[in-house]
Amino acid sequence: MTSPQFANPTESALLRRAATGDTTAFDTLTRPYLRPLHVHCYRMLGSPFDADDALQETLLAAWRGIGSFEGRSSLGTWLVIIASRICLRMISRRPRRLTSSDYRAPLLSTADLGEIVPGPVWLEPIPDDELVSDAAVHDDPGSTLLRREHIGLAFVAMLQHLTGTQRAALLLCEVLGYSASETAAMLETSVASINSALQRARKTIETKLPGRHPVEKHPVDEKQLDRLLRAFVSAWEQRDVTTMLDLLTEDVRFTMPPLPAWFRGRAFVANFFAERVFETPWRLRPLGGNGQPGFACYQKQVGDDRFRPGGVVLLRVENGRICAIESFLDPAVCRRFGMLETVP
Template structure:
């Protein structure tokens, strides 16, 4: 095991990179911000609800940092300075773009499967973000190194679909305050300085944001994330559940699927506006629409949750082609509480789905 880095050497290296970057060395700047890109991208994703919008925000943040590096006086940590820039970039984008929504925000659930509606185009849907993937170096990086299981769980909770969806119901400033205070753990004074406001305003915004998010989140007992505690008995049971889910879907076994879904399970599929609420209606959709097609599922992870790349085989085709990305949430009863399916081809590409499989 390599020795821990020397703090003095790290500080000297940082000062050297900073000096060279201020002198116009782009390679030094890239090295200076390299290990912060992923965290900044995740922050922008939480703020904006879309990895594609987060791409834009990160690019703008780094460009602003490069242009403003001469004005960085080292009175705060470099990371704090970058988060300040990223937050203000996101606040501007929030003021210019529509709020990202989930299927329940768009309309009531369907009771029949005959008509699912036309896809709702445009940057309106909450979109998932892949966990660590070498094809996407800006991904979450969750669970890629040894760390305390509780810390891993907290990191997953802070990017879970339900949490990011709840954030989108907050005004931009409240969103920023909640993330800076509770996720990034800046003090009220630091947050006030980053946002150019008062401590009293920060505390007030935090209270309002907490109230809204708590109201929007599923009950605490039903926000268990599959795979949260690797190596324990619960994890073994969760992996068995995932295997049974794949088997039920690929065999198109409606009874097997019924045994896996919670009574209040929901099935969403943006950008289609249709969604189904409750096990009965979700199973109706599986039976009458989903299971009319052959499928192959391959495991993946997004938003700290397990899921699957779902490939479908149309009649007359000898190959399976991308049908969507599915992420799962487990309820407090150990059953699947939510199947969030994303059928936008751009999302499929983001998760690295192949164009076809046999």
């Protein structure tokens, strides 16, 4: 584990005060780590709401144990250990979060979209403003939790197919940069167990995303992306199916949890736009989630004079075209992304 020393005299003084019950000192100590820890919990659990619960449990456990913290690791590493163990307990008690393709096959008709599947079932997005912290911790491996290439929906969805130990091992070793021996100590297991978990996790990655790593990055032409997004908004708001069709890849996907319905392929997605989505007017406002471009989508129903929240949409782009339209219709997700109650 990391060297047995405190980061600086100020932190050492705050630790002594926190150990005597000074809540202000504890809050000051932990504040820089809150967002990185929350992101770690989100990756483990697949829901920002579950991550909220895990973070609160982490802080409560840290508060109760701060008097016994001896500085054998950095404070950030100690908090990551607590958070990881809490997430593992939560994973053992809860079913994994699903994507639409986990739940059912794609539809071939728009006639019946099925009934909403309620409850903590679906993989959920996280707003970009919950990923970026002005107080990033540069001297601790936990700071690398802010790497956006490890926060895309495809990566988080892939993690949900791993066991809890496999998720923890992959994140601690390959995202946070801890060694197998450090990770084994953090999770109170053997190095052989961690290496086995990593091997199985990588095999699952290859099965789910053959030939490519889920965090593989491609250069993004910002001007080209901006043109694509502007065209997407125009086509959606103008209810222009022909233009929308030109923006999509051949194997594009359109998902919409908590509705189980989803469509795969340009022709089926175009039909869905034409026959269902474009039945009513829409207004789109830009937002970001999971490091992906997206929009707050407001819909005006017949007889209403206002546009009201219809859902959050995040896009995945490959080679200049949209390969996934990942929409989330849950009002709780809309509120988390700061959508307004109405738009005139």
